[in-house]
Amino acid sequence: MSVITTVKEQISREIKxxxxxxxxxxxxxxxxxxxxxIETPREKAHGDFATNVALLLSKEAKMPPRAIAQLIAExxxxxxxxxxxxxxxxxxxxxxxxxNERMYEALPVVIKEDGNYGRSSFGKGEKVQVEFxxxxxxxxxxxxxxxxxxxxxxxxxxxxxxxxxxxxxxxxNDAGNQxxxxxxxxxxxxxxxxxxxxxxxxxxxxxxxxxxxVKNIIDEVGAKYLxxxxxxxxxxxxxxxxxxxxxxxxxxLARFGVEYDVWFSExxxxxxxxxxxxxxxxxxxDYIYEKEGALWFKTTLxxxxxxxxxxxxxxxxxYFAADIAYHMNKFERGxxxxxxxxxxxxxxxxxxxxxxxxxxxxxPERLQVILMQLVRLFSGDEAVRMSKRSGQYITLSELxxxxxxxxxxxxxxxxxxxxxxxxxxxxxxxxxxxxxxxYVQYAHARINSILKAFSHDMPAVKEVDFRLLxxxxxxxxxxxxxxxxxxxxxxxxxxxxxxxxxxxxxLASLFHSFYNSCRVLxxxxxxxxxxxxxxxAVRITLRNVLGLLGVSAPERM
RNA sequence: GCGCCCGUAGCUCAGUGGAUAGAGCACUGGCCUCCGGAGCCAGGUGCGUAGGUUCGAUUCCUACCGGGCGUACCA
Numbered sequence: 001m002s003v004i005t006t007v008k009e010q011i012s013r014e015i016k017x018x019x020x021x022x023x024x025x026x027x028x029x030x031x032x033x034x035x036x037x038i039e040t041p042r043e044k045a046h047g048d049f050a051t052n053v054a055l056l057l058s059k060e061a062k063m064p065p066r067a068i069a070q071l072i073a074e075x076x077x078x079x080x081x082x083x084x085x086x087x088x089x090x091x092x093x094x095x096x097x098x099x100n101e102r103m104y105e106a107l108p109v110v111i112k113e114d115g116n117y118g119r120s121s122f123g124k125g126e127k128v129q130v131e132f133x134x135x136x137x138x139x140x141x142x143x144x145x146x147x148x149x150x151x152x153x154x155x156x157x158x159x160x161x162x163x164x165x166x167x168x169x170x171x172x173n174d175a176g177n178q179x180x181x182x183x184x185x186x187x188x189x190x191x192x193x194x195x196x197x198x199x200x201x202x203x204x205x206x207x208x209x210x211x212x213x214v215k216n217i218i219d220e221v222g223a224k225y226l227x228x229x230x231x232x233x234x235x236x237x238x239x240x241x242x243x244x245x246x247x248x249x250x251x252x253l254a255r256f257g258v259e260y261d262v263w264f265s266e267x268x269x270x271x272x273x274x275x276x277x278x279x280x281x282x283x284x285x286d287y288i289y290e291k292e293g294a295l296w297f298k299t300t301l302x303x304x305x306x307x308x309x310x311x312x313x314x315x316x317x318x319y320f321a322a323d324i325a326y327h328m329n330k331f332e333r334g335x336x337x338x339x340x341x342x343x344x345x346x347x348x349x350x351x352x353x354x355x356x357x358x359x360x361x362x363x364p365e366r367l368q369v370i371l372m373q374l375v376r377l378f379s380g381d382e383a384v385r386m387s388k389r390s391g392q393y394i395t396l397s398e399l400x401x402x403x404x405x406x407x408x409x410x411x412x413x414x415x416x417x418x419x420x421x422x423x424x425x426x427x428x429x430x431x432x433x434x435x436x437x438x439y440v441q442y443a444h445a446r447i448n449s450i451l452k453a454f455s456h457d458m459p460a461v462k463e464v465d466f467r468l469l470x471x472x473x474x475x476x477x478x479x480x481x482x483x484x485x486x487x488x489x490x491x492x493x494x495x496x497x498x499x500x501x502x503x504x505x506x507l508a509s510l511f512h513s514f515y516n517s518c519r520v521l522x523x524x525x526x527x528x529x530x531x532x533x534x535x536x537a538v539r540i541t542l543r544n545v546l547g548l549l550g551v552s553a554p555e556r557m
Numbered sequence: 558g559c560g561c562c563c564g565u566a567g568c569u570c571a572g573u574g575g576a577u578a579g580a581g582c583a584c585u586g587g588c589c590u591c592c593g594g595a596g597c598c599a600g601g602u603g604c605g606u607a608g609g610u611u612c613g614a615u616u617c618c619u620a621c622c623g624g625g626c627g628u629a630c631c632a
Contacts, residue, residue, distance in 0.1 A: 043577070052575065058612070065612080090576035091613075136632075177631060203631095294630050305559070305628075312630040319632050347561050348627050373562065374626075414581095415570065418562060420625070422569065427582090435595090436581065442595050450592050502571065505580075516588085516597040535592095557595070 002120070002485035003106045008038045008049065010082060011096055015053055018075035028071055030061045040483070047087065047095030048479070054092040065092025100475060104466035106482035110537040111461060118484040118544045123164030123492075127334055130156045132341040133253070134171040137245045138182040139207050141252050141396035143375040144343055147421060149396070150412035150550070151372060152341045153258045154497040157548045162492035167335070169262040171326060174242055175270055176319055181205070183234035186241050189214040190233075194223050213241050252397045256405055257550040269325045275317050278325040278360075279310065287359045302355025320349075324356045331362050339495065341370045341417075370495055372417045378424045394425070403428040406551045410437035413549060414501045436505060440546065441554055443508035447539040448555040450520050451532070458536065459529040468530045473514040477534065480507050481541050488548070497549075504545045511538050 015036075022028040036053035054069035061068055069088040076086055085097040110117045132152025135145045153168070160166045173179075185204035189211055192198050200206070217240050225233045246263075253260070269275050279295070282288050287298050293313035297320070300307055310321045330338045342349070350371070354364035377394060399408050407428055414436070415421050428435075469478065484503070491499040520531040543553040 041576080042573090042579085046576070050576090055575070055612080093576065095576095173632075181631095292630085296630095303560095309630045314630080316630090318630070323632095343626090344562065345626055346632080349632090350561085371562075376625095419570070420563070424569085427569095438595055439581090442593085446593055446596080453592055498571080502580080509580090512596055513598090515592080519589095519592065521592045557593090 003102065003109070003482050004040075004486055007082065007098065007102065010079075011038055011049060011051070014076055014079070015051060015072060015094075017077065018072045019053075019057075021075045022071045028061055028063065028068065030057055032060075033057070034060070040479075041095065046089060046093070047085075048098040049096040050093050051096075052093060054088075054094060058092070068092065069094045100470075101467065103475065103478050103482065104469070106478060107466055107533060107537050108461045110481060110540055111533060114540055115544065117540055118488050118548075119161045119163070120485050120489060121163040122489045123159065123162050125163065125165050126336045127167070128159055128164045128337045128339065129167045129169055129330055129333075129335040130159070130339045130341070131169045131171055131330075133258075134173065135249065136173050136178055137242055137249060138178060138205055139245070140209050141249055142393045143377050143396075143399065143423060144372075146256070146396045146399060146408065147375050147412045148341050148343070148372055149253060149256055149258050150409045151370070151417055151497055153256075154409075154413050154500065154549055155339070155341075155370075155492070155495060157550070158488055158492040158497060158500065161548060162489045164492070167261045168259070169264055170260045172246065172263060172265050172267075173319070174246075174265055175267040175322065176316075179238060179242075182241070183238045185210060186214055186237040187230075187234055190218070190225065190237060193218055194226055196226075210241070213244055216244065217241070252395070252400075255400055256396060257409065264326070266319075266322050266326070269322050269329070270317075274329060275321050275325045278328055279317070279321060281360060282310075282324075282356075285359060297352075297356070299352045299355060302351050302358075304352055304355075308352060320352070323349075323353065324360070327353065327357060327367065328360055328362075331357075331366070335366075337366050337368065339368045339370065341372055344371045344373045344418075347371050368495065370417050373420045375412075375421045375423055378422060378426075406441070407435055407437050409550045410440075410501060413497050416496065416498050436501075437551060438557070440504045440508040440542065441551070442557060443511045444539060444542045444546070444553045445555060445557045446515065447511070447535050447542070450535055451539070453521060454532055459532060461533065464529045464533055465526060466530055466533070468527050469534060471514075471518055473510070473517050474531075474534060477507075477510045477514050477538060480510050481537050484541055484545070500545060500548055504542065504549065507538070507542060507545070511535075511542075 016033065019028065019030070019033070023030065034053070034056035036051055036056050038049050038051045041047060041050045054065045054072060057063075057068055058065040066088055069092045072094055073086045073088055076083075078086075081099055082102060083096050084099045087095040087097075089095050113119075130152055132155075133141070133145050133148045135141055141149070156166045156168050181201065181203055182205060184201045185206075188198045188200045188204065192200075193211070193214055214237070217237065220240075225236055228236075250263075279288065282297065287301070288295055288310065289298070290296070294309045295311035296307040297310040298307055308320060309318055310324075311317050327338065350369045353369070354367055357367050358364045402425065403411075411423065411428060412421070469475070487499065487503045491497060518531065520528065520535055522528050522531070546553045
């Protein structure tokens with residue numbers, strides 16, 4: 001357990017004791033304690049921890065907040081001299097000033113835990129699945145997919161670090177309409193490249209990449225399929241092209257630092273009968289009816305405006321049917337919680353998916369959907385279109401070539417997922433100090449440089465007196481380092497990976513300030529040892545955070 | 558029309574039912590004879606509008622304005 005969590009719990013216990021004591025003495029009356037918080041105040045002048053308990057209790061106790069706060073402060077038992085000073089401030093906040101001695105305890109922990117520092121068993125090994133990207137395998141990955149990849153992978157890292165058992169999964173849409181469409185496009189290109197005159201399907205995939213794919217196929221099999229049965233020809237082309245596309249997606253994601261545990265085929269749900277089984281179950285539970293030759297799912301029960309077709313009049317299930325079967329399959333595999341990262345253009349799908357889960361007897365809250373606003377791509381002032389149909393888009397692969405994996409991953413995670421992301425390619429291409437990822441990496445490189453210059457064995461924790469670290473810059477740095485485990489669990493539970501880029505930047509900033517005001521390799525040997533270990537703890541913390549973000553921590557830049 | 562998301566500094570974005578709302582970029586001026594100047598320090602403007610709930614609202618609620626997305630027997 002982290003130092004900060006321990007301290008907060010201790011303070012909270014003492015507050016309760018203190019309140020009860022006041023109540024027993026008849027100085028205060030209340031029945032239940034409100035949901036108060038112990039937080040780290042924004043303002044340094046407000047201490048290391050603050051609580052709003054007196055403000056919240058005011059109404060029930062029928063006393064002014066400041067008077068309650070005063071009672072708490074007076075009755076507070078300062079066990080083990082944890083707290084240096086208690087103040088009642090403002091409208092009735094209680095500020096606690098931590099005894100610095102306790103803060104130093106964080107440093108040996110960081111050094112001992114090293115690569116594991118920040119990890120916790122908070123999630124108690126609960127099984128969680130994160131499904132992300134799941135792009136159609138009919139083309140290459142674009143910027144929107146890239147954002148989903150960075151968010152999903154970082155969130156997965158965070159959950160794993162917070163003690164959950166995480167499975168990363170990619171759902172391959174290798175069935176349905178768009179695959180039919182894909183087949184027609186492939187066929188058209190195939191015939192075209194072999195000298196036939198064809199009209200390209202209106203709704204087809206116009207991308208250059210498809211032409212290349214078909215050229216590869218022709219290199220392999222030549223004109224063998226020119227006069228073959230249309231259906232067989234398309235099936236062949238689809239199989240060939242899908243394999244190639246999926247492999248391309250896999251390798252692009254691998255370059256981006258994303259490795260999946262499971263690649264799940266939509267087609268397998270059709271083949272195994274899972275979709276029929278799901279439909280049957282929904283029918284039995286009376287969620288399905290027939291109208292105009294199609295089967296409809298009663299989504300109006302979940303607040304939708306109209307019911308949704310689940311099996312078309314041509315007998316083919318819609319993607320919705322497959323998706324329900326897929327999610328049922330997820331729960332059958334034992335995941336306690338299932339997280340999906342979807343583009344905001346799919347938001348209409350959320351309520352009915354949750355509804356469907358409820359209809360099948362699963363707690364809808366076990367399905368969590370992160371709606372990610374779309375990426376707008378700019379080149380300078382000019383917007384770049386991102387349509388697969390028009391075939392004009394920047395691929396993930398090109399992005400990595402241009403701005404590098406580190407910058408791209410950091411940028412995509414930097415913004416909250418429900419905020420639009422304006423990605424200026426020209427700016428991201430610049431390898432300059434404007435790029436925040438360099439700022440953080442630079443701190444890491446700088447520390448390594450200091451440690452190298454130190455040229456002695458690292459001092460043993462036992463022979464170092466951390467109390468020599470008295471400067472403001474040093475104390476601030478220690479507090480920030482100590483906060484990592486809570487930052488990780490907080491970002492994981494709220495599913496907000498962007499918090500970690502903030503943390504990384506703040507930590508780097510505190511280090512740079514420290515560096516400018518305190519010399520590490522000073523003549524004072526004892527102080528030098530303490531600072532070397534402090535700086536080493538910063539190095540470990542930075543490296544671990546960058547690791548969670550999938551960004552490298554270079555020793556030299 | 559209806560539904561979801563967004564509206565915070567010149568720009569791109571964080572943030573919170575509480576105490577003086579932050580960062581990066583841009584702009585201006587300063588900083589080690591010394592551990593990496595890709596750094597540090599200083600300088601200022603802002604919660605779309607109007608109501609409501611509250612001891613307290615930028616945060617929650619309602620309406621409106623502006624932007625994005627959705628509203629298919631597409632996914």
